[in-house]
Amino acid sequence: MSTTVPPAESLLSGSGEQAWIEVIQKMDEVYNDLLQYEVALEEKNAALEESHQFIESVLASMSDILIVCDRNGGIEEVNPSLCHFAGKSAEELAHTPIFDLFADDVERSKAREVFARHARDGVHDCEFFLRAGDGSTVPVSMNCTPRVSQTGKLMGVVVTGRPVGELRRAYQALRQAHDDLKRTQSQLLHAEKMVSLGRLVAGVAHELNNPISFVLGNVLSLQRYASRLGTYLDTVHAGNGEKLPALREELRIDRILADMPHLIDGMIEGAERTRDIVDALKRFSAVDKAQPEEVDLNEVVERSVRWVTQSSSDKFAVDCDLPDKLHCRGSSGQLQQVVMNLVQNACDATAGRRDARLSITGRQQGGEIVLRFADNGPGIPEANLAHLFEPFFTTKPVGQGTGLGLSISYGIVERHGGRLIAANLPDGGAEFILTLPVEGK
Numbered sequence: 001m002s003t004t005v006p007p008a009e010s011l012l013s014g015s016g017e018q019a020w021i022e023v024i025q026k027m028d029e030v031y032n033d034l035l036q037y038e039v040a041l042e043e044k045n046a047a048l049e050e051s052h053q054f055i056e057s058v059l060a061s062m063s064d065i066l067i068v069c070d071r072n073g074g075i076e077e078v079n080p081s082l083c084h085f086a087g088k089s090a091e092e093l094a095h096t097p098i099f100d101l102f103a104d105d106v107e108r109s110k111a112r113e114v115f116a117r118h119a120r121d122g123v124h125d126c127e128f129f130l131r132a133g134d135g136s137t138v139p140v141s142m143n144c145t146p147r148v149s150q151t152g153k154l155m156g157v158v159v160t161g162r163p164v165g166e167l168r169r170a171y172q173a174l175r176q177a178h179d180d181l182k183r184t185q186s187q188l189l190h191a192e193k194m195v196s197l198g199r200l201v202a203g204v205a206h207e208l209n210n211p212i213s214f215v216l217g218n219v220l221s222l223q224r225y226a227s228r229l230g231t232y233l234d235t236v237h238a239g240n241g242e243k244l245p246a247l248r249e250e251l252r253i254d255r256i257l258a259d260m261p262h263l264i265d266g267m268i269e270g271a272e273r274t275r276d277i278v279d280a281l282k283r284f285s286a287v288d289k290a291q292p293e294e295v296d297l298n299e300v301v302e303r304s305v306r307w308v309t310q311s312s313s314d315k316f317a318v319d320c321d322l323p324d325k326l327h328c329r330g331s332s333g334q335l336q337q338v339v340m341n342l343v344q345n346a347c348d349a350t351a352g353r354r355d356a357r358l359s360i361t362g363r364q365q366g367g368e369i370v371l372r373f374a375d376n377g378p379g380i381p382e383a384n385l386a387h388l389f390e391p392f393f394t395t396k397p398v399g400q401g402t403g404l405g406l407s408i409s410y411g412i413v414e415r416h417g418g419r420l421i422a423a424n425l426p427d428g429g430a431e432f433i434l435t436l437p438v439e440g441k
């Protein structure tokens, strides 16, 4: 808007009155415009105030710390979270270097370097130690974003941070609890193993007894042979050559010589069997090494059956129908623990029956091995089916059952990438189906 004042002579002339009217009209217009400007300005001011308050309230309610810096790292603006953290007011912090907030010189130089190097593209979730108001050092996960002017010039940075001390403490506590749980679990696993081993001592002793008595019998024969050979050699050394043929006949030296290799072979076999049993025992009772190995399931099943049946006082018949080769990968000690518990459970369930029987069948179908354990016991009451695999669920008297067998077995089978399920057979009796992948995990 522009107004042109009429020249003085026209104001004084006849047309002067008209000119004055025009001036007054113009002034009115100017005044009106001014009024409108003022209203608009007030409205804008109110909007500005409102958005200022909004930003203030957002900053105040932020739990993360926020620092606005100039290009040299001088603090321009902070939020109440930072004031609370640093134990200083916004005025005290203004214009001080942001680096003063860091815990020590090492952190300061690290921050300088990181902020300088990444000022343009920003820093994300970088952890620094800051000095809190109470003097403690607190790990803070920080983000730094560049602040640019409308012309694209770097004006400074905006830094946000979240103290992670609490989070880390909570994480450590969680980890500790998890470790404790794992330790307890492996202790339980071991305890159940030892309990079943305790029950199996008779079976294992019986199995060991065989080869040992075998070796012992052969050693006694060798002892007798040695004394006869000694007598014969004494005669040879005494130079009584003429007596030798008769003596050889009498002491049956030729039979001794012919028999000795068999005796020695027998002893080697017996000693090897003893060693295998002790190895199996060691493998079974070992606190597990995690390395998976090739497991011969035939051997695992046969050994489990032998150990259980030989230690059971009742008559308990087990028939196995397994293919020649049934191999999977995993821990043979752990899988033996699973199979032995299934055989032992069937033995317990059928105890007292004259025709107590368990039939084990094994099949390899595709990439899976399926072992079925079907007994002719009373089966599992419907109400118990859902609880069988729960730790400490047992229907056996104290001393006979820990209630851990199936729950531990479930975990072992799961770790091997397999499944263990229980069901009742249509004609009575229980059936447990153990499925394992051939390749294992």
Ligand SMILES: Nc1ncnc2c1ncn2[C@@H]1O[C@H](COP(=O)(O)OP(=O)(O)O)[C@@H](O)[C@H]1O
Pocket (backbone or CB within 6 Å): 341, 345, 346, 349, 375, 377, 378, 379, 380, 388, 393, 394, 395, 396, 400, 401, 402, 403, 404, 405, 406, 407, 430, 431
């Ligand atoms: N073959 C089975 N027939 C009937 N019940 C069974 C059989 N196997 C397991 N059970 C039931 O499952 C329970 C839990 O077995 P398990 O976890 O091995 O613990 P435990 O043998 O120490 O009792 C047993 O107490 C029994 O009640």
Ligand SMILES: [Mg+2]
Pocket (backbone or CB within 6 Å): 341, 344, 345, 401, 405, 406
């Ligand atoms: Mg059991």
